[in-house]
Amino acid sequence: MERVELLGLPLDPVGMEEALARIRGFLEGEGTRQVVTLNPEIAVRAQEDPALRQAILEAELITPDGIGILWAAKRLLGLDLKERVTGVDLTLALFRRFPGIRVYLLGGRPGVAERAAAEARRLGAEVVGFHHGYFQEEEGVVEEIRQKAPDLLLVGMGERQETFIHRHKTHLGAKVAMGVGGTLDVLAGEAKRPPAWAQRLGLEWLLRVGLDPRRWKRAPRLLRFALMVLREKR
Numbered sequence: 001m002e003r004v005e006l007l008g009l010p011l012d013p014v015g016m017e018e019a020l021a022r023i024r025g026f027l028e029g030e031g032t033r034q035v036v037t038l039n040p041e042i043a044v045r046a047q048e049d050p051a052l053r054q055a056i057l058e059a060e061l062i063t064p065d066g067i068g069i070l071w072a073a074k075r076l077l078g079l080d081l082k083e084r085v086t087g088v089d090l091t092l093a094l095f096r097r098f099p100g101i102r103v104y105l106l107g108g109r110p111g112v113a114e115r116a117a118a119e120a121r122r123l124g125a126e127v128v129g130f131h132h133g134y135f136q137e138e139e140g141v142v143e144e145i146r147q148k149a150p151d152l153l154l155v156g157m158g159e160r161q162e163t164f165i166h167r168h169k170t171h172l173g174a175k176v177a178m179g180v181g182g183t184l185d186v187l188a189g190e191a192k193r194p195p196a197w198a199q200r201l202g203l204e205w206l207l208r209v210g211l212d213p214r215r216w217k218r219a220p221r222l223l224r225f226a227l228m229v230l231r232e233k234r
Contacts, residue, residue: 003062004077006069007043007228009053012062013073019085020097022061026176027098027151032169034058035178036162037065037087040072040225045159047228052159055166063090068222072229087180091154091187095123102126104148104174106141107133107156108184116187125152133157138168146173153177156184 001013014022019035026033036042036059046053056062063085064070073079094101103125105113113130120127128148131141133156145153153174155161161179169177 004073004079006038006072006076007047007232009038009043009046009056010059010062011038011064011069011073013079013081014061014063014085015081015083016085016089016093019061019063019090020093023094023176024098026060027101029175032172032174033060033176034162034165034169035061035063035090035176037063037085037090037179037181038069039066039086040068041221042162043069044221044225044228049163051163051166055162058166059162068225072225075229076232087178088183088186090178091180091183092123094152095120095125098151099124100126102128102149102151104128104145104150104153105130105156105184105187106145106153107161107180108188108190110134112184112188112190115189116184119187119189133160138164142168142171146171149173151175154180154183156180156182 003010003012005011023035034055036056038056042052046056064073064081065084065086067084070081070084073081103120105116105120105127107113108116110132113132117127117130128150129144131144135141151174153172153176155165155177157164158181165172165177165179
């Protein structure tokens with residue numbers, strides 16, 4: 001399907017299989033392609049953060065991540081998207097679909113990326129490097145990634161991840177660069193995914209926010225997203 005516009009942001013109305021097919025093309029091509037998994041929180045932040053907005057506008061693939069995005073697409077565009085394509089699900093699907101894919105993991109507290117790398121290897125990926133997300137000077141990290149030239153760069157640095165990729169896109173040397181939020185924590189065993197029933201019902205975000213006090217400050221963005229959609233509908 002053709003790319004659409006949702007709340008002033010681009011969105012590719014793809015399911016998992018379509019996303020994997022697009023990424024296969026990226027892996028076979030030249031240059032670095034950025035993948036953004038668009039969730040309600042990112043959509044809200046992009047209204048006030050010009051750098052984030054530009055990163056999304058110029059990304060080669062923007063997937064629907066979050067039940068809120070599916071709801072908004074249905075309400076505002078009449079699109080009945082069949083499934084979410086989240087960062088963690090897409091990461092695991094890439095490991096399964098492309099055994100031996102060369103991956104670099106960037107983000108998390110010291111030690112997290114290393115443990116995530118061990119799990120990625122167990123899942124069939126070839127890990128060419130990893131680095132924690134607690135760094136100030138970006139040039140050295142970018143140069144290390146460029147020298148490793150991974151097929152897939154996974155960046156789990158919270159609100160920094162999309163703009164980091166966009167800012168250094170021409171120098172990363174990766175085929176695909178994707179912001180993956182807390183995926184490295186999941187791979188490292190630092191965080192557990194909600195049960196399968198919650199994932200099927202799209203309630204994963206609700207359990208994460210409700211059970212983790214560190215996420216409570218992010219809840220107002222979810223409310224703001226709903227208000228944005230309702231205002232746009234009117």
